[in-house]
Amino acid sequence: MRQVKDNIFRGLLWFSAFLSVAVLVMIVGFIFYKGIGLISFDFIFGNYSPDGDGGIWPMIVTTIYTIGISLVIATPIGILAALYLQEYAKQGRLVKIIRFATESLTGIPSIIYGLFGAVFFVTTLKFGMSILAASLTLTIIVLPVIIRTTEEALKTVPQAYREGSLALGTTKLQTLYKVILPNAMPGILSGIILSIGRIVGESAAIFLTAGTVAALPESIFSSARTLTVHSYLVTQEAGDIELAAAVGIVLIVIILAINLSATYLSKKLNKADQK
Amino acid sequence: MSTAVMDRSEIEVNQNLAGEVLSQMKQTKEAKASKINVKDLNLFYGEKQALFGVSLDILENEVTALIGPSGCGKSTFLRTLNRMNDLIDGVKITGDIVIDHENIYKTNDVIKLRTKVGMVFQKPNLFPMTIYDNVAYGPRMQGIKNKNELNKIVEESLRGAAIWDEVKDRLKTSALGLSGGQQQRVCIARAIAMKPDVILMDEPTSALDPISTLKVEELIANMKEDYTIVIVTHNMQQAARISDKTAFFLNGEVVEYDDTDNIFSTPKDQRTEDYVTGRFG
Numbered sequence: 019m020r021q022v023k024d025n026i027f028r029g030l031l032w033f034s035a036f037l038s039v040a041v042l043v044m045i046v047g048f049i050f051y052k053g054i055g056l057i058s059f060d061f062i063f064g065n066y067s068p069d070g071d072g073g074i075w076p077m078i079v080t081t082i083y084t085i086g087i088s089l090v091i092a093t094p095i096g097i098l099a100a101l102y103l104q105e106y107a108k109q110g111r112l113v114k115i116i117r118f119a120t121e122s123l124t125g126i127p128s129i130i131y132g133l134f135g136a137v138f139f140v141t142t143l144k145f146g147m148s149i150l151a152a153s154l155t156l157t158i159i160v161l162p163v164i165i166r167t168t169e170e171a172l173k174t175v176p177q178a179y180r181e182g183s184l185a186l187g188t189t190k191l192q193t194l195y196k197v198i199l200p201n202a203m204p205g206i207l208s209g210i211i212l213s214i215g216r217i218v219g220e221s222a223a224i225f226l227t228a229g230t231v232a233a234l235p236e237s238i239f240s241s242a243r244t245l246t247v248h249s250y251l252v253t254q255e256a257g258d259i260e261l262a263a264a265v266g267i268v269l270i271v272i273i274l275a276i277n278l279s280a281t282y283l284s285k286k287l288n289k290a291d292q293k
Numbered sequence: 294m295s296t297a298v299m300d301r302s303e304i305e306v307n308q309n310l311a312g313e314v315l316s317q318m319k320q321t322k323e324a325k326a327s328k329i330n331v332k333d334l335n336l337f338y339g340e341k342q343a344l345f346g347v348s349l350d351i352l353e354n355e356v357t358a359l360i361g362p363s364g365c366g367k368s369t370f371l372r373t374l375n376r377m378n379d380l381i382d383g384v385k386i387t388g389d390i391v392i393d394h395e396n397i398y399k400t401n402d403v404i405k406l407r408t409k410v411g412m413v414f415q416k417p418n419l420f421p422m423t424i425y426d427n428v429a430y431g432p433r434m435q436g437i438k439n440k441n442e443l444n445k446i447v448e449e450s451l452r453g454a455a456i457w458d459e460v461k462d463r464l465k466t467s468a469l470g471l472s473g474g475q476q477q478r479v480c481i482a483r484a485i486a487m488k489p490d491v492i493l494m495d496e497p498t499s500a501l502d503p504i505s506t507l508k509v510e511e512l513i514a515n516m517k518e519d520y521t522i523v524i525v526t527h528n529m530q531q532a533a534r535i536s537d538k539t540a541f542f543l544n545g546e547v548v549e550y551d552d553t554d555n556i557f558s559t560p561k562d563q564r565t566e567d568y569v570t571g572r573f574g
Contacts, residue, residue: 109382178416181380182414182418182420182483183430184377184380184407185375185407185412187404187408187431187434201421
């Protein structure tokens with residue numbers, strides 16, 4: 019009887035694992051099946067035209083812009099904030115409040131951030147509907163993600179490393195730079211990858227802050243359209259599932275490329291350390 | 294007449310005194326100089342007091358063992374000597390610790406203190422780097438960049454820790470690939486690389502197998518020629534084997550501090566006797 023229970027449980031575990039992989043394969047399969055026919059050089063690198071034959075190059079550029087700007091701002095601030103909370107701050111009430119705040123921020127629906135961005139960055143700071151306003155809004159969205167994951171990564175660095183380093187007469191900054199950060203790097207990188215996912219996946223907040231102009235952005239003050247927003251619009255307005263799926267393929271490839279290069283980078287960094 | 298007698302007795306007294314002074318001087322010449330002088334040390338973790346009026350005189354080029362049951366404050370005490378307790382929030386210390394005529398809690402140069410007072414921890418805590426980089430870590434952080442100089446320091450330190458022959462062909466491989474005992478000796482080499490005067494050891498063999506333990510003990514016995522060593526140990530045989538002086542800690546106080554031979558053969562305090570004969574702890 020106990021043997022049977024064990025087998026049932028084992029089956030359940032296997033089924034759950036199988037199901038999650040199957041869903042992923044199905045979705046990717048569906049997207050590729052629907053969209054692969056539209057993928058061509060002109061589709062990816064061509065300029066957009068409203069009649070449906072145009073390419074999506076403007077959206078790709080806009081997407082890369084928003085990822086780049088948001089990360090350039092959010093990563094250093096997020097890592098420094100996490101370092102402060104985890105390594106420098108006296109663990110007390112203030113730190114608890116800051117932690118609670120960052121945790122709450124991760125749970126807020128992105129449309130709220132979008133509304134804030136539309137009021138603050140677009141109107142009050144007069145950035146207008148622009149890549150900059152959208153990127154700053156996205157910065158606020160991913161900041162708590164980066165802080166949380168970096169904190170978790172720092173927690174995994176054994177206290178013995180810190181003590182070992184400090185006992186050798188190093189300063190706190192040296193210990194941080196030479197021992198703590200290199201060992202927390204894989205975790206920090208996975209936080210950044212997670213953030214890229216959030217940025218790319220975001221539509222509502224970008225819709226409200228960058229607008230939907232489907233042209234190659236002239237500068238970061240231009241209104242523009244990201245891939246995700248484009249995908250949403252062509253489904254919503256034109257009912258063109260194939261086109262939306264093709265955009266989806268491009269998105270998946272971009273995310274995959276970023277993730278793989280981040281992993282490669284992290285491995286390479288670690289190797290350099292081992293030498 | 295009577296004055297003459299008095300004079301003679303006075304002379305005798307003076308002669309005796311002179312003799313005593315002479316013999317005392319001889320003794321102090323033979324005895325080693327004091328390296329660390331601890332006076333009335335109290336330590337608090339927040340409200341809770343962990344050390345009560347600890348006073349010890351630790352002598353140069355000797356191995357001083359700190360023994361006592363778990364939670365008696367011996368590790369806490371050890372960590373006051375290189376101010377590692379500073380890392381813990383809410384630790385407060387009163388009293389004086391003087392190392393080489395410098396009160397280490399009155400100076401702000403913790404960095405300098407820790408280069409002079411090295412430490413080896415309970416579990417080997419090498420960094421995930423190569424053996425070479427681990428040993429060179431401290432000197433590099435001090436700003437030594439010259440390759441030849443670093444090579445020399447690394448070799449000397451590894452030799453000093455009696456591990457050179459075992460690792461000389463794999464210096465550029467990860468230190469975490471070594472056995473526990475080897476790792477601990479590389480930890481000792483890493484501490485030696487800073488050329489400290491004092492080396493603190495916090496139960497350095499508690500995570501090691503008996504053979505590795507023996508090697509580390511031999512090493513410690515040899516190292517006292519060059520360093521003053523303070524070692525916390527749970528293992529009383531170890532204290533008896535390698536230390537010159539032993540301090541018995543109980544509930545945050547030093548119950549007895551004496552030559553190791555005396556502590557283990559003729560302890561003055563009943564509690565010491567109970568502990569070293571294994572009646573508790």
